[in-house]
Amino acid sequence: MIRVLVADDHTIVRETLVAALDASGECMVVGQAADGIEAVDQCLRLQPDIAIVDISMPRLNGIEVVRRLRADLPQMRILVLTMHQEEEYVLHMLRAGAAGYLRKDAAMAELLEAVRALGGGGLHFGAHATRAMAMQVQQARPMPADPYRDLSPREREVFHLIVDGLTTKEIALRLDIGIKTAENHRQRVFAKLDVRNAAELVRYAARNHLID
Amino acid sequence: MGMAADSANVGELGRRIDDLMRQHAALLTQLQQDQHRTRHLARSVWRIEEEARRRIARELHDGVGQNLVALMRQLDVISAGLPAAATAGREGLLRARELVQLTLDDTRSLSRLLRPQILDDLGLESALRWLARSIEGLAVTLELPEQLPEISDEISTLIFRVSQEALSNASRHSGATQVKVALNAHANGQWIRLEIDDNGRGCELSQALSAGREGHGSGLGGMRDRIDLFDGKLDLQSTPGKGFRISIELPLRSAMRNDP
Incomplete structure (x- = not known):
């Protein structure tokens, strides 16, 4: 049986969804979360096959939830179930790593189809999401650049040393540069990759397969 | 004598001009302060208006809208539980679902009209x-x-x-x-x-x-x-x-x- 976690801050929506999923006999709801932080914690603890995640949630929004879960539980599939149908939301979630995207008013039959698809390791996108992706391809808007490729050779060296767990002082020693220079490199790497600390940098590296 | 009277007048005139200048400066400062306050107030009014729009839009989208979604899900569950022969009942539920869908679409448009959530999200x-x-x-x-x-x-x-x-x-x-x-x-x-x-x-x-x-x-x-x-x-x-x-x-x- 497919093990599912449901994260939605709207109690009635969450409970009716849980009841409908349980009643289907195709999956089992193993956990529920009412905000983004709880969603991440519950997923880490329960390790479901699929997390069904809303976008607008208190404490941590769905986009950030998907990013974190993709980094920490790469084998788990994430289905976004949301009120939002605009192209931009779809693309944001897709880039964050969602394996499926449905509007909340999707018929139960389609929702179950998505659960089956993701449960089997596949993908499922509703009509709106599919159209959004088609528009993206046809308009050929540039996908966001790969920030790692924008790092200078020196910054890449610093990047990998941080990933290896070296402190700024150790990096300065290793590369035979001043501590201040090493710190500048470090700050620039953080800024270019849009991360705040070494832990996030390591997650970035893992997500982008930049670690051996 | 005439000279002394004249210089007294000039002195008096000077004092009056100084007085007027001071009053003018005070009024100008007052005016600038008032203008500053008015602008500040107008910005607050605008900010409050946008905030109210944001709140109502969110309430429509996430409150009313989500209740409608839950209602649709309920109708799905009831429909799935009907015996196979209950075609009329299933038809009726389908029409009810369509009506909820229309209401949901209207709620969405209304919410976007007030303030699109995408701007905040x-x-x-x-x-x-x-x-x-x-x-x-x-x-x-x-x-x-x-x-x-x-x-x-x-x-x-x-x-x-x-x-x-x-x-x-x-x-x-x-x-x-x-x-x-x-x-x-x-x-x-x-x-x-x-x-x-x-x-x-x-x-x-x-x-x-x-x-x-x-x-x-x-x-x-x-x-x-x-x-x-x-x-x-x-x-x-x-x-x-x-x-x-x-x-x-x-x-x-x-x-x-x-x-x-």
């Missing part, structure tokens, strides 16, 4: 892309820099509202078919410039500025007032028959930002 760039796509009958090209500077919520809202107003004018009144919206930062990221060009009929500027004034502060006149409040500049260019061009510039760090 995904930021100005996504909101502008969505806006550019959502205006019917108008081909909108969007030119955005690769990296927008950090823009406060208020300025983002203002840029979005000006774009919305301009695109809506272009689509409703100007007969334009193409519009270009360009946003870029300049002066070391201290200012942001928004330019909107259409290929419509154009119009007399004085007419354009007074239109919409009497209403609810929308229209170009209202736009100018708002931009003024944020120490920005508005430049309009139009020749009848040759399109319309709106250009606004806004300081990213307003001098009034830290007012009490």
